[in-house]
Amino acid sequence: MKESCKFTIVYVFGPLQCADKYKKNETLSRETGEWVKIGETEYNGPIDEEAVMKKAMNRINDETRTGIPVLSMIYDVFLFPYKSHTDNKVRGRLCSELYSHEDSKKINQQHKDDQFVIKAGVEFVYGVCRKEILYAVQSVDHDILSSTDDEEQIKLIAQLFRFNNKKLYDIKEDNETALGSRKPHLDLDTILEVGDEIVLTKDGKKDAVVDENNEIITAKYIGGNEFECRDEVGRTSPLAKKYLNQYGDKNVSTINGNEYWTFKGQKLTLLRRD
Numbered sequence: 001m002k003e004s005c006k007f008t009i010v011y012v013f014g015p016l017q018c019a020d021k022y023k024k025n026e027t028l029s030r031e032t033g034e035w036v037k038i039g040e041t042e043y044n045g046p047i048d049e050e051a052v053m054k055k056a057m058n059r060i061n062d063e064t065r066t067g068i069p070v071l072s073m074i075y076d077v078f079l080f081p082y083k084s085h086t087d088n089k090v091r092g093r094l095c096s097e098l099y100s101h102e103d104s105k106k107i108n109q110q111h112k113d114d115q116f117v118i119k120a121g122v123e124f125v126y127g128v129c130r131k132e133i134l135y136a137v138q139s140v141d142h143d144i145l146s147s148t149d150d151e152e153q154i155k156l157i158a159q160l161f162r163f164n165n166k167k168l169y170d171i172k173e174d175n176e177t178a179l180g181s182r183k184p185h186l187d188l189d190t191i192l193e194v195g196d197e198i199v200l201t202k203d204g205k206k207d208a209v210v211d212e213n214n215e216i217i218t219a220k221y222i223g224g225n226e227f228e229c230r231d232e233v234g235r236t237s238p239l240a241k242k243y244l245n246q247y248g249d250k251n252v253s254t255i256n257g258n259e260y261w262t263f264k265g266q267k268l269t270l271l272r273r274d
Helices: 016-023 049-061 086-097 103-110 130-146 151-170 236-247 268-273
Strands: 007-015 035-043 072-081 124-126 197-200 218-223 226-229 232-234 261-263
Touching: 007 016, 007 049, 007 086, 016 072, 035 049, 035 072, 035 086, 049 072, 072 130, 072 151, 086 130, 130 151, 197 236, 226 236, 232 236, 236 261, 261 268
Parallel strands: none
Antiparallel strands: 007 035, 007 072, 035 124, 197 218, 197 261, 218 226, 226 232
């Protein structure tokens, strides 16, 4: 990648015949093979949707040899500070929490003997709707913001927030617009036993959250998707929000707690995916 690149574009595209359904925020049907494909490209230009779309269109035009058998079009474009593999983060939020992209392997398998076809990788996501993609982008936005304290970088990220998140207002809201309410129910009884202890981390990895006495924030599973943490009973998201804001140098109003609580070194969302 060129050092002069300032941004990474993450683009979402899919079959032309599904475009209206996607824009209406209807769930694309996994059973009928409806999908989106998420990719990225470098970009050095203005924070302008027309310019970003044009760059993304040039990228998708270069992907005509990836084995995609139908006419496709760009659905959405998003901007992030330049860093490679940002598309993996967005796709990972969807696939670890909501939808599997394993079917892309089957598509590649169909072309395994065709030396003229470039394999499509794991970029396909099935059974998704537009709002879930927008929430995944929003989640990555907040992760990026929380990882920097540089004032100029924060100003830039704020501009990109407005660019990325204004699309949420294109979708009519109902009375259940919270991020958590859009996620399917995660039954922790399937991966934990009563008495199991989970550890709160700052990023779902090894960096545990500690209090003013340098004690690690842990919680004990008591069943029914609830935990006991410091004489308080609650679910993963409210508990994570409270202690990340208090001790984890976070300032969040909405959070997916299963991305921050870990069990035996793995965050709960990864346990669910497995």
